[in-house]
Amino acid sequence: MSSRVGRRAFLTGTAAAAVVAFDPLGAGWVTEASAEASADVPRVPNLDGELVVDEESVTEAADDYGHLVHRRPVAVLRPGSVRDVVTIVRYANAVDVRVAMRGQGHSTFGQAQAGGGVVIDSRTLATIHEIGADRAVVDAGVQWLDLVQATIAQGLTPPVNTDYLGLSVGGTLSVGGIGGASSHHGMQVDNALELEVVTGDGTLLRCSSTVRPTLFRSVLGGLGQYAIIVRATVRLTPAETTARVYNLFYPDLPSLTAAQRTALADGRFSYLEGQLIPGADGWQYMLEGVVYHTPPTVPDDAAMTAGLNPVATEISDLPYFAWLNRIYDLVEQLKGLRLPGPWINVFVPDRAADAYVQDVLADLSPADAGGVVLLYPVLRARFTRPLVTLPDDDVIFLLAILRAVNPPNEQDVTRLLATNRALYDKARAAGGTHYPVGAIPLTPADWKTHYGPRYPQVILAKATYDPRHVLAPGQGIFRRP
Ligand SMILES: Cc1cc2nc3c(=O)[nH]c(=O)nc-3n(C[C@H](O)[C@H](O)[C@H](O)COP(=O)(O)OP(=O)(O)OC[C@H]3O[C@@H](n4cnc5c(N)ncnc54)[C@H](O)[C@@H]3O)c2cc1C
Secondary structure, eight states: OOOOOOOOTTOOOOTTOBEEEEETTTTEEEETTOTTOOTTSOBOOOOSSEEEOOHHHHHHHTOOTTOOOOOOOSEEEEOSSHHHHHHHHHHHHHHTOOEEEESSOOOSSSTTOOTTSEEEEGGGOOOEEEEOSSEEEEETTOBHHHHHHHHHTTTEEOSOOOSSOOSBHHHHHHHOOOOTTHHHHOOGGGGEEEEEEEETTSOEEEEESSSSHHHHHHHTTSTTSSEEEEEEEEEOEEOOSEEEEEEEEESSHHHHHHHHHHHHHHTOOSEEEEEEEEETTEEEEEEEEEEEEOTTSOOOHHHHHTTTOOSEEEEEEEEHHHHHTTTHHHHHHHHHHTOOOOOEEEEEEHHHHHHHHHHHHHTOOHHHHOSEEEEEEEEGGGOOOTTSOOOSSSEEEEEEEEOOOSSOOHHHHHHHHHHHHHHHHHHHHTTOEEOTTSOOOOOHHHHHHHHGGGHHHHHHHHHHHOTTOOBOGGGOOSOOO
16 A cells, blocks of 8 residues: 555645545545545545545645745644544554654754645644642643643642743653743743643553553653654642743853752752844843742842852842743744744753853854854752653753754754754763754664663554554654664
């Protein structure tokens, strides 16, 4: 049976044309409107939602936040139920096509795409089922923004939030989900308690650290390779009402990282990040520390900045939600510009961090930095999920160059992708790893190196849960058997 799915003439292209079958001989999908639909092609079982092939849906599913890679699926599923996900994954196994769940499509290098296959749009599975005293049960397509709003209304919060809240729960649990509170609580994957998943062979299963723990460990940070997350139970903690934000400025990189190490070690901030800001006179170095609190209890500013020795200090208070959601509007505006985003995110061991970042900055022009450059440390011990691959050191720095190419042009994109690859190689040589949400050209051999001693575990999980390699081809981790 052919795995090549062509968009043939019988895809009539009517708006939201529903797909009824896959024609293995013609290697294409058959729509309701097609006269060629015949009894001898495998029919798509009845769905609660819809499987569509219209141009708008397919084009959207062939794009993402990076606008760098465009692999067109031939159909998009808008599931009406978890059963639809099971149905399509089983059907994909039967007719030998590939499937990717797409959350908000905010990865930058085609990770959520499925060229020639089916993209499942998780936005139609977005119910918050339950908010309890210490946990929430949500569909994978729920945006963290909606969950955060709903939990804050009950005095609760997810312990770790990404800087931007417009990401899906399933999407960040597939990659990790890191933020300023990770220095205390690890990643979002470390705060997932239970999952409901559809494995690559189309089996709906529950898993947790005690029920099917191998599946649970494989899916969290598993880059969508072993199962599709359809529902998650995530940890909640009491929410404070207010964020006091300390922006502390330093004249150079060593003084910034020294202050970050001090603050990380004593855990004084609820949230710890940092930014490298390009300016007219070179780089500015900023520590961003936040203390969550509820007045009348307020942080002691002198104690919070003691020993950190900034050359300038800015202190401000924001309501907790306003703080968490601080970049949402900016990101929505940027999205409208559709700028190419060749992002690179690497984790570097503490022992190599200053030298590596210094080296990167020496060649990084403000134009190539483009958007935001983040640099912050976390404690390795807080990160518990085996497939989130991190350097071997007690302290790890995340360097994230979140660039946007403006004005868009192919030449800069090509050059910056090559730069990303070179920076990745240098990070790897220094004992670093990459955080796989960016745009680094990688081969399956690179992924083997990435997983290192865990690679046999990764191969076994793939063979066990997705033996026909149906899921998430856009990550490019495995060659098809
Ligand atoms: C503006 C912006 C800010 C960001 N800030 C942060 C940050 O602070 N911290 C951080 O950690 N990350 C951050 N990210 C990166 C982000 O976490 C990842 O790109 C994440 O994968 C995006 O979620 P998504 O819902 O858009 O997933 P998608 O891009 O749609 O999918 C990503 C991968 O996960 C798979 N996937 C999606 N849903 C599921 C599911 N339900 N089950 C199984 N696999 C699935 C996809 O197939 C794909 O392989 C940011 C991204 C953007 C654009």
